Amino acid sequence: MELEVRHLRALCAIADAGSLHRAARRLGVAQPTLSTQLSRIEQALGGPLFVRERTGCRPTPLGRTVLGRARPLLADMSTLVREARAAATGGDSRLRVGSTASRALAGWLRRLRRPGLEPSLQMDVSANALLRRVADGQLDVAFVHEVEGCPLHVPEGLRLRVLVEREPQFVMLPADHPAAARSVVRLADLAEDRWMVDPTVDGEWDGVHRMLRAVGLDPRVLHGDYHTAASLVATGEVVTVCQPSSQSRPDMAVRRLYGDPLGVRLLLAARTRTEVDAVYPALEEAYWEVARQSTAYREWLEHTGARTAVPCRPGAVPEEDRAVCAPVR
Known part of the structure; x- marks a missing residue:
């Protein structure tokens, strides 16, 4: 054989x-x-x-x-096929992008698109699955998040670059919720609410459960995806954690959680440093564009005076691949 x-x-x-x-x-x-x-x-x-x-x-x-x-070998074979197809079509090439959910995606893809290069997109709730696809040569780059306290399983050989060392997670609640009248919400204010969590997102349930347990809360929990959560928040059925770049609407409010009890690390992964560096500037620009569009996140950034909540952790990523933590622009 x-x-x-x-x-x-x-x-x-x-x-x-x-x-x-x-x-x-x-x-x-x-x-x-x-x-x-x-x-x-x-x-x-x-x-x-x-x-x-x-x-x-x-x-x-x-x-x-x-x-x-x-x-x-699989990665090399995938690259060979992609380059051969590009040559056969007169030089047009596809950049295969993978990502977990992010409001920065539209701006990132728009900035990556140029003559001769058309990015494709593969979404997945599992950051670990996306990292494996990059390692296997099925994707060129992946933008993923790592829930605090739930380390990702990074395949050997991948190059990582940190976009945000610790992005605080906010809470989305009905606009008429009593706690929505304040710009900062305490978890105790949500003790009687039902929470919605997506258990298919790597680390999300563990992170939320740990956050609630730390303040002695054991609320009723529903399981569902982001879209379902948003619709149920709007009708007053649940509250849920959300990305800080999410924007409030007439029927729902996005608020900072007191003490920033839950955070995620935002990472860009590829097989080579060259691939990471080629797409990172566009991602960085797209991310901070949507960050400034969110009132709650913009206020948090102005309050902290920095792009990240904490300094970069030494050793978490190779020094040469670590993004510089700088004041917000």
């Missing part, structure tokens, strides 16, 4: 998913088919690549060696 690109993709999918069942679902094949394929690959390579356990699969030492070679 000769190994093919599809076999390497299968191995990476199993490693990333942590189980044959989840990997098969991502690859769009039946689990028995993937299991048979894995057995044939292991037979061809001369040993087991994964240890099968009740909780899933984990790479063996041989598996880690193979995966370490497979990932860059």
